[in-house]
Amino acid sequence: MMGLSLFPGLGYIFLGLIHDVSIRAFIWYGLIVLVSLWGNRLYKSYRPDEMTVKSKDQWYSELSYFYYAFFSLWTLIFLLYVNEDTYNLHYIAIFTQIGASVVASALLSSDRRLFVPTILILMVPLIIYFFAVNQWYGYILAIFSIVFTWVLFYSANSSFKLLMKAEYHATHDHLTGLYNRRYFINALQQMMNALKGTDSYSYLLLIDLDHFKTINDSLGHDVGDQLLQEVTARLKTCLPSRDVLARLGGDEFIIAGHNTDEYSDSKERAMELSKQIINSLKASYIIDRHHLYISSSIGVSLISSSSSDANRFIKEADIAMYEVKARGRDDVILFDQEMSGRVESHLELERMLHFALEKDEIFLHFQPQFDNNQNIIGVETLVRWNNSKFGFISPAVFIPIAEQTGLIIDLGGYIIENAFRTLSEWHDKGIELRQFSINISMRQFFHYGFIDEVKKHASHYLDQKLNETIVFELTETIVAEDIHKVVTIINELKTLGMHFSMDDFGTGYSSLSYLKQLPIDEIKIDRSFVNELNEDEGDQAMIITILKMADIFGLRVVAEGVETQDQFEFLKQFKCDYYQGYYFSKPLSTGDFEKLYSS
Ligand code: C2E
Ligand code: CA
Ligand code: CA
Numbered sequence: 001m002m003g004l005s006l007f008p009g010l011g012y013i014f015l016g017l018i019h020d021v022s023i024r025a026f027i028w029y030g031l032i033v034l035v036s037l038w039g040n041r042l043y044k045s046y047r048p049d050e051m052t053v054k055s056k057d058q059w060y061s062e063l064s065y066f067y068y069a070f071f072s073l074w075t076l077i078f079l080l081y082v083n084e085d086t087y088n089l090h091y092i093a094i095f096t097q098i099g100a101s102v103v104a105s106a107l108l109s110s111d112r113r114l115f116v117p118t119i120l121i122l123m124v125p126l127i128i129y130f131f132a133v134n135q136w137y138g139y140i141l142a143i144f145s146i147v148f149t150w151v152l153f154y155s156a157n158s159s160f161k162l163l164m165k166a167e168y169h170a171t172h173d174h175l176t177g178l179y180n181r182r183y184f185i186n187a188l189q190q191m192m193n194a195l196k197g198t199d200s201y202s203y204l205l206l207i208d209l210d211h212f213k214t215i216n217d218s219l220g221h222d223v224g225d226q227l228l229q230e231v232t233a234r235l236k237t238c239l240p241s242r243d244v245l246a247r248l249g250g251d252e253f254i255i256a257g258h259n260t261d262e263y264s265d266s267k268e269r270a271m272e273l274s275k276q277i278i279n280s281l282k283a284s285y286i287i288d289r290h291h292l293y294i295s296s297s298i299g300v301s302l303i304s305s306s307s308s309d310a311n312r313f314i315k316e317a318d319i320a321m322y323e324v325k326a327r328g329r330d331d332v333i334l335f336d337q338e339m340s341g342r343v344e345s346h347l348e349l350e351r352m353l354h355f356a357l358e359k360d361e362i363f364l365h366f367q368p369q370f371d372n373n374q375n376i377i378g379v380e381t382l383v384r385w386n387n388s389k390f391g392f393i394s395p396a397v398f399i400p401i402a403e404q405t406g407l408i409i410d411l412g413g414y415i416i417e418n419a420f421r422t423l424s425e426w427h428d429k430g431i432e433l434r435q436f437s438i439n440i441s442m443r444q445f446f447h448y449g450f451i452d453e454v455k456k457h458a459s460h461y462l463d464q465k466l467n468e469t470i471v472f473e474l475t476e477t478i479v480a481e482d483i484h485k486v487v488t489i490i491n492e493l494k495t496l497g498m499h500f501s502m503d504d505f506g507t508g509y510s511s512l513s514y515l516k517q518l519p520i521d522e523i524k525i526d527r528s529f530v531n532e533l534n535e536d537e538g539d540q541a542m543i544i545t546i547l548k549m550a551d552i553f554g555l556r557v558v559a560e561g562v563e564t565q566d567q568f569e570f571l572k573q574f575k576c577d578y579y580q581g582y583y584f585s586k587p588l589s590t591g592d593f594e595k596l597y598s599s
Pocket of ligand 1: 029253367381382395396399415438439441451503504517527559560562578580581582587
């Protein structure tokens with residue numbers, strides 16, 4: 001852009017060379033060349049992507065000095081040369097000035113700080129010059145030039161406004177008016193540039209609202225949106241000046257600190273700010289006459305010159321934020337290397353899990369279920385993974401990974417098919433079961449192909465009588481989802497004769513009202529309650545209540561994790577239906593189960 005300044009500059013030299021070859025003139029030419037070269041150097045040093053906020057400010061102030069110098073020089077030369085005027089001088093002046101102005105106003109319209117002074121510098125001397133000609137045609141040309149200057153301003157300004165509008169939409173979030181992810185990454189990159197070559201740190205706060213989805217689903221998106229706007233307003237009041245706040249999407253916000261500090265100071269600042277935010281967001285909200293409470297989880301990462309990748313620091317803050325969620329939410333945690341190690345091994349497992357099916361490392365175990373007379377009445381299918389490098393890995397570890405990565409769809413399909421096949425083979429061998437349970441993950445349950453997958457394998461391996469023994473175990477978290485959709489899916493499979501069970505009952509959100517809405521047939525008392533039966537009277541009361549409630553709703557009850565005779569006797573006394581646990585049997589391979597059954 002600034003290269004343009006060379007253009008009129010050289011125009012004047014040309015003009016001068018024709019009319020003046022004195023030493024005085026050469027001094028002027030020299031000055032013009034110097035200033036033009038300065039402009040060119042400025043132009044070349046403008047690198048918006050790599051510059052920090054501070055160096056950009058410096059650049060702009062140098063630019064304005066450059067404009068002053070150029071303007072003064074031109075004005076001086078005009079005044080000096082106007083007396084030696086010829087027609088050539090007019091043409092050259094008009095040509096260089098107007099040409100340059102048009103190009104400049106078009107090219108520089110992206111920045112008001114650029115096009116306003118440029119147009120002024122190019123057009124004002126021309127107007128002065130025409131007046132100074134002191135002829136009738138000079139006055140007319142001067143007036144034309146004034147009108148033309150105004151037109152240039154007007155058009156440059158309109159395109160500037162249009163550009164600003166487009167820029168606003170591209171860099172801001174619609175709902176909250178905050179910056180969006182794209183802008184934020186850019187701003188963060190600039191902050192990181194500022195840290196280059198220093199030992200300083202700044203902070204990054206990733207803020208996620210806890211259970212926002214529940215509010216959104218139960219009260220509607222309007223209320224959810226208003227809540228997000230209110231949260232935004234509160235975040236702004238906590239925000240230190242010049243820190244950058246953005247919404248990454250959904251209920252996730254992010255802050256990048258402006259000030260740089262030593263490690264410990266930066267850390268302290270980040271923690272203090274986080275606590276202030278957590279407290280501020282926790283105060284109650286009144287939206288559409290609803291009194292709402294929401295807590296937040298914050299992950300912190302400290303930005304330094306150790307990496308030039310902005311996304312890495314966001315990822316770190318994200319890992320720390322998930323750590324907060326895992327430890328019960330409503331808190332702040334600073335990212336550390338140990339966390340990153342865990343993420344690494346998590347990623348490694350994820351990679352291995354990808355090939356587990358192909359490499360035939362996945363198989364099923366079956367834990368028998370018993371009735372009051374200790375007869376086997378059914379089994380629960382439990383998946384097993386024996387990895388070549390890590391050995392046996394618990395489903396409690398790999399099922400959540402499979403859910404996060406989406407692998408659960410293939411894995412779940414594989415489990416259903418193998419479970420159905422085993423059931424059918426057992427039936428052929430004369431093993432009669434009253435129920436055959438299979439665990440279903442949330443993500444698998446809501447997948448569009450789930451119903452068809454079940455139907456396909458059922459028609460291949462089972463008949464109506466066997467269909468009726470199938471029990472799908474769902475976890476309680478399912479009630480936090482769209483309850484209408486849950487009911488539709490359950491009812492669709494119930495038309496085949498299959499049944500549904502609420503797993504880990506008592507640990508999650510389930511309430512009586514949900515139980516009434518869901519067409520389930522069975523609940524499984526979580527093993528944590530059964531486990532503490534002997535010591536904890538609260539748990540005894542809990543189990544008695546669950547059993548009574550189930551009786552009222554006409555639900556079957558399976559107690560899981562029964563490990564002692566006392567636990568079994570207690571449960572039997574309060575009319576539990578079925579039992580499952582190490583007291584009776586551990587999960588068994590197909591062969592071991594067949595042996596146990598026949599004995
Ligand atoms: P869950 O559905 O609650 O399964 C019961 C877990 O309790 C099993 O652990 C079982 O081995 C264990 N268990 C049984 N009896 C006792 C006992 O007396 N004492 C104790 N302490 N534990 C007992 P497992 O097999 O490690 O499975 C853990 C979780 O992994 C399961 O919890 C379930 O949520 C998930 N899972 C297992 N198999 C599958 C599957 O095929 N599909 C899906 N989606 N999830 C599965
Ligand atoms: Ca289960
Ligand atoms: Ca369970």
